[in-house]
Amino acid sequence: MTVLRVTDLEVGYAGGARAVRGVSVTVGAGEVLGIVGESGAGKTALALAVMGLLPGGATVAGSVRLHDEELVGRSDAELSRVRGKDLAMVFQEPALTPVHTVGDQIAETVRVHCGVTRAAARARAAELLDLVGIPGAARRARAYPHEFSGGMRQRVMIAMAIANEPSVILADEPTAALDVTVQARVLDVLRAAKEAVGAAIVLITHDLGVIAGFADRVMVMRGGKVVETGPVEQIYREPRAAYTAGLLRSIPRIGGADAPRPRPERPVVLRVDGLVRHHPVLKGTLVRRRAGTVRAVDGIGFDVREGETLALVGESGCGKTTALMEILRLSRPQEGRVVVLGQDTASLNAARRKALRRDVQVVFQDPAASLNPRMRVAGIVAEPLTTHGVPASLIKGRVGELLEQVGLKTEHARRYPHELSGGQRQRVGIARALALEPRILLLDEPVAALDGSAQAAVIALLEGLRERLGLTYLFVAHDLAVVHRIADRVAVMHMGRIVEIGPVGDLYRAPAHPYTRALLDAVPVPDPLLERGRRRVLLRGDTPDPMTPVRGCRFRSRCPRYPMLPAADGRLCEEQDPSPGRETDRLVACHHPLVTIGAE
Amino acid sequence: MAGFLVRRLVGRGVLVVLAGSLAYLLAAGVLDPRAEFEGRAPRPPEAVVEARLSALNLSDRVPLASRYRIWARGVLHGDFGRTQEGEPVNAELWRRLGVSLRLSVPGSVIGSVLGVLLGAYAAVRRGQGADRVITAGSYLLLAVPVFVLAALLQMAAATANDAMGVRVFAWVGESTPGEPGAFRGLVDQARHLVLPTATIALAQFALYCRYQRGLMLDVLHADFVRTARARGLRRRRALLRHGLRTALIPMITYFSYASGLLVLSGVFTEKIFGRHGLGEWLVDSITRGDVNAVAAIECAAACAVLPAGLVSDVLSGLLDPRLRAGAAA
Ligand SMILES: Nc1ncnc2c1ncn2[C@@H]1O[C@H](COP(=O)(O)OP(=O)(O)OP(=O)(O)O)[C@@H](O)[C@H]1O
Ligand code: SF4
Ligand SMILES: [Mg+2]
Numbered sequence: 041m042t043v044l045r046v047t048d049l050e051v052g053y054a055g056g057a058r059a060v061r062g063v064s065v066t067v068g069a070g071e072v073l074g075i076v077g078e079s080g081a082g083k084t085a086l087a088l089a090v091m092g093l094l095p096g097g098a099t100v101a102g103s104v105r106l107h108d109e110e111l112v113g114r115s116d117a118e119l120s121r122v123r124g125k126d127l128a129m130v131f132q133e134p135a136l137t138p139v140h141t142v143g144d145q146i147a148e149t150v151r152v153h154c155g156v157t158r159a160a161a162r163a164r165a166a167e168l169l170d171l172v173g174i175p176g177a178a179r180r181a182r183a184y185p186h187e188f189s190g191g192m193r194q195r196v197m198i199a200m201a202i203a204n205e206p207s208v209i210l211a212d213e214p215t216a217a218l219d220v221t222v223q224a225r226v227l228d229v230l231r232a233a234k235e236a237v238g239a240a241i242v243l244i245t246h247d248l249g250v251i252a253g254f255a256d257r258v259m260v261m262r263g264g265k266v267v268e269t270g271p272v273e274q275i276y277r278e279p280r281a282a283y284t285a286g287l288l289r290s291i292p293r294i295g296g297a298d299a300p301r302p303r304p305e306r307p308v309v310l311r312v313d314g315l316v317r318h319h320p321v322l323k324g325t326l327v328r329r330r331a332g333t334v335r336a337v338d339g340i341g342f343d344v345r346e347g348e349t350l351a352l353v354g355e356s357g358c359g360k361t362t363a364l365m366e367i368l369r370l371s372r373p374q375e376g377r378v379v380v381l382g383q384d385t386a387s388l389n390a391a392r393r394k395a396l397r398r399d400v401q402v403v404f405q406d407p408a409a410s411l412n413p414r415m416r417v418a419g420i421v422a423e424p425l426t427t428h429g430v431p432a433s434l435i436k437g438r439v440g441e442l443l444e445q446v447g448l449k450t451e452h453a454r455r456y457p458h459e460l461s462g463g464q465r466q467r468v469g470i471a472r473a474l475a476l477e478p479r480i481l482l483l484d485e486p487v488a489a490l491d492g493s494a495q496a497a498v499i500a501l502l503e504g505l506r507e508r509l510g511l512t513y514l515f516v517a518h519d520l521a522v523v524h525r526i527a528d529r530v531a532v533m534h535m536g537r538i539v540e541i542g543p544v545g546d547l548y549r550a551p552a553h554p555y556t557r558a559l560l561d562a563v564p565v566p567d568p569l570l571e572r573g574r575r576r577v578l579l580r581g582d583t584p585d586p587m588t589p590v591r592g593c594r595f596r597s598r599c600p601r602y603p604m605l606p607a608a609d610g611r612l613c614e615e616q617d618p619s620p621g622r623e624t625d626r627l628v629a630c631h632h633p634l635v636t637i638g639a640e
Numbered sequence: 641m642a643g644f645l646v647r648r649l650v651g652r653g654v655l656v657v658l659a660g661s662l663a664y665l666l667a668a669g670v671l672d673p674r675a676e677f678e679g680r681a682p683r684p685p686e687a688v689v690e691a692r693l694s695a696l697n698l699s700d701r702v703p704l705a706s707r708y709r710i711w712a713r714g715v716l717h718g719d720f721g722r723t724q725e726g727e728p729v730n731a732e733l734w735r736r737l738g739v740s741l742r743l744s745v746p747g748s749v750i751g752s753v754l755g756v757l758l759g760a761y762a763a764v765r766r767g768q769g770a771d772r773v774i775t776a777g778s779y780l781l782l783a784v785p786v787f788v789l790a791a792l793l794q795m796a797a798a799t800a801n802d803a804m805g806v807r808v809f810a811w812v813g814e815s816t817p818g819e820p821g822a823f824r825g826l827v828d829q830a831r832h833l834v835l836p837t838a839t840i841a842l843a844q845f846a847l848y849c850r851y852q853r854g855l856m857l858d859v860l861h862a863d864f865v866r867t868a869r870a871r872g873l874r875r876r877r878a879l880l881r882h883g884l885r886t887a888l889i890p891m892i893t894y895f896s897y898a899s900g901l902l903v904l905s906g907v908f909t910e911k912i913f914g915r916h917g918l919g920e921w922l923v924d925s926i927t928r929g930d931v932n933a934v935a936a937i938e939c940a941a942a943c944a945v946l947p948a949g950l951v952s953d954v955l956s957g958l959l960d961p962r963l964r965a966g967a968a969a
Contacts, residue, residue, distance in 0.1 A: 116874055120874045123869065124871035131866070131867060136864055136867065138960075140885075148871070200871055204872075
């Protein structure tokens with residue numbers, strides 16, 4: 041039975057952009073329809089049009105029928121009786137009103153639609169919070185949104201969406217802002233919620249892995265039009281449209297056979313030993329007192345050889361970027377040692393440090409924020425050259441060369457950053473980093489802000505540059521599939537520590553630390569059959585507060601292995617902080633690793 | 641929260657002491673009371689002037705540091721010294737403070753409440769007729785100087801009085817001399833308050849209206865308002881319960897401090913309507929070079945910021961749970 045039928049829908053934004061052009065689609069009762077497409081394909085516009093929540097000035101034509109009732113052209117008052125009752129939506133940003141408690145906001149959702157008492161609505165709110173897996177629901181209902189993590193807020197959004205047992209839930213990128221581990225749990229909650237109320241779900245995402253495990257049917261969109269629609273197996277196995285095939289090819293995948301390669305015997309260009317970076321947390325207005333310490337980086341060590349790529353992975357807040365920034369500072373760390381190209385950063389004088397700066401360059405996550413919006417591309421790329429005193433006569437030629445190296449055309453040199461696409465902007469960032477012919481490139485989530493195809497192209501570029509210029513990369517990322525493609529070695533970070541380090545192939549095939557295992561399990565596989573057949577170990581709880589020190593293993597509260605251990609073994613986890621040994625190629629900081637690692 | 645408030649209060653207390661001292665030093669250093677005495681006709685003999693100045697702790701022949709010490713000791717005992725005429729500053733200060741407060745408190749409360757409401761309404765109706773009218777009105781009010789506004793109001797009131805044939809509005813001074821009976825007296829005082837209060841309220845209204853409209857525009861498209869609508873709230877309800885409530889928070893701080901300072905900034909209104917308040921006194925005292933009076937008024941203004949800050953802290957804490965958490969931690 042069809043619950044939602046969209047026919048020839050057209051959406052135009054004020055300013056003339058035609059976001060949706062003639063889309064027709066149906067959603068059956070209890071069905072999950074996945075909508076994929078690159079950024080700007082009109083996915084969000086479609087969802088907002090169905091909800092009747094497009095911004096002012098937008099025009100809608102065509103028809104949206106829910107249970108055979110037309111929604112297009114209805115008044116706000118009429119639509120508000122449907123919204124949140126029979127048709128609910130979960131947004132990408134879990135945006136809750138900051139000044140009301142989450143319990144009140146859920147209760148409000150219940151009360152606007154049915155005249156139950158305040159107390160009954162409160163009770164229902166607690167019940168819903170419990171359903172979406174918030175521990176201590178009755179107590180947590182009195183918390184304000186800022187006291188919840190991103191994943192918990194998204195679960196509250198789901199709780200509100202199912203509060204009145206709607207027949208359709210629209211979910212627009214519900215997990216795009218979350219870590220993989222959290223994403224996996226939120227998707228599970230969404231699935232459970234769907235089962236509980238029997239709603240149909242329209243899941244919008246650009247992540248084909250998420251769709252594979254979740255959707256029954258898939259609709260591929262591009263430029264406001266439907267490219268193709270079909271059952272999920274068919275779309276993944278034999279897509280009819282070339283565009284879909286290309287989209288599927290561009291996904292970085294984990295897996296495939298890669299033979300274990302021995303580490304090349306090349307000189308170490310970057311060595312980090314027991315590096316510590318603690319941030320004091322201050323409080324008070326007139327008199328500032330130290331209230332605690334965030335152990336952002338708490339004694340990490342690794343080495344990177346010439347031409348090698350080491351990836352630092354982990355959930356948000358685990359200290360990846362801080363570690364990178366500590367290395368980039370090229371000065372004495374709070375504790376530990378950083379040795380760059382054979383020089384200890386603690387002993388550098390200003391002149392030597394400046395010389396070394398040329399060899400270590402950085403590329404940031406957000407190309408839009410890291411490029412000066414008022415400078416042309418040519419000026420941005422030339423900037424490091426001028427600061428390091430390269431004669432003006434040489435600069436122009438060098439800029440052209442650099443742009444060519446990163447696959448930009450000469451005409452791009454005259455543009456401003458906002459006149460480029462996301463992928464092109466990131467290329468400018470890379471060109472700027474390459475200007476001084478560095479030997480080490482520090483990359484902080486260089487492709488996280490890009491969508492599928494742009495991501496694949498930038499990764500290919502980075503790989504090519506590494507070959508041609510003999511660069512060494514330290515690559516920070518949270519996307520394990522991207523890391524699998526580009527890195528030789530991986531270091532997994534958790535709460536300021538490296539819990540496991542090793543060659544990509546070994547580590548992905550046989551993770552030794554329970555945390556690594558959980559991270560890998562959380563990554564959805566872009567293949568419907570494999571994804572559904574998989575057994576996964578998910579993490580319990582969120583990352584603990586980094587300010588409270590933990591005795592013993594700091595992963596214990598979330599470790600899936602710890603509760604299974606016999607009491608005697610478990611005591612070790614409670615009492616001793618497992619530390620990775622030193623100076624080997626594969627290390628794990630766990631008392632009871634999942635696979636034994638041969639002591640070399 | 642109580643501990644947090646006490647800490648903030650202590651911090652502000654230190655600031656008030658600093659501000660008060662600075663005000664005295666500046667006034668004593670810059671103003672020239674000697675000139676005032678010497679300018680009197682007939683010109684008093686030099687020795688008399690000096691004796692008079694010394695008695696009032698105003699003599700510029702005494703080092704500034706020792707004058708300050710004497711003044712500060714007095715203030716610590718709750719005594720702001722004497723005016724040039726030899727009257728105690730304290731009595732005058734209290735009297736005028738009352739006059740100013742009676743004028744500024746209702747004016748600013750009415751003005752800010754109206755401003756917030758109409759500003760928020762204009763934002764919701766952005767670009768439509770109501771928004772245009774409100775925006776044009778508030779810009780006009782901002783552009784018109786207070787004394788022009790006051791004069792216009794007086795003209796309007798006079799026309800109204802004539803039209804009705806009774807004197808409904810009165811605006812000179814605080815009350816009509818010789819109005820009999822306690823009740824009639826109160827009514828008469830209220831009657832005299834209408835125009836000056838309206839002047840202050842209108843000027844405040846324009847500021848608050850502009851500010852609130854801007855704040856409200858920011859939350860109009862906020863994701864949480866959209867979320868609220870997606871849950872089934874009508875646009876108006878979502879904007880009121882979720883949008884306005886959030887957009888009010890930055891306003892509170894502004895409101896508290898602005899009304900703390902309003903005690904002084906009512907000077908034009910006081911002058912025009914013949915009300916002898918603090919603002920008027922400050923201007924007169926500066927022209928006369930009356931150091932002690934100027935310092936006392938400045939101290940009073942600095943102290944007014946204390947309760948204003950306290951009100952701001954309490955209100956923001958009540959409205960914004962994020963602040964509360966920060967305070968408790
Ligand atoms: N408020 C707006 N005003 C004008 N144009 C808009 C507005 N919002 C979106 N657009 C345009 O409408 C088109 C479709 O946008 P939409 O947000 O639906 O894309 P999407 O598929 O959801 O992309 P993403 O994956 O980045 O979320 C784009 O060309 C976009 O630039
Ligand atoms: S040491 Fe114990 S608690 Fe820590 S990761 Fe290993 S098994 Fe889990
Ligand atoms: Mg979108």
